[in-house]
Amino acid sequence: MTTLHDQIQMLRAELTSFHLSRRERRQIERELNEALARCATERHDETAPA
Template identity: 90%
Template structure:
């Protein structure tokens, strides 16, 4: 099973490819933006660590 963190890392790796069309690059960037927003939402609801 792929975690959200893994998915974000895979999308970032895909963006380093030189063989992407503009359309593919925009789609990956859109997916990455959505995944990062989801990660931010999850982390904002996480309780702070104990001291």
């Protein structure tokens, strides 16, 4: 099972590829931003006072 952290690392690695079309790059950037937002939300939920 891939963790959210692993997914973020894979998306960052994909962005280093020189063989991406503009469309592919935008899609990967969109997915990366969504994953980063989920990660921030999860961290916020973990640190929120009960």
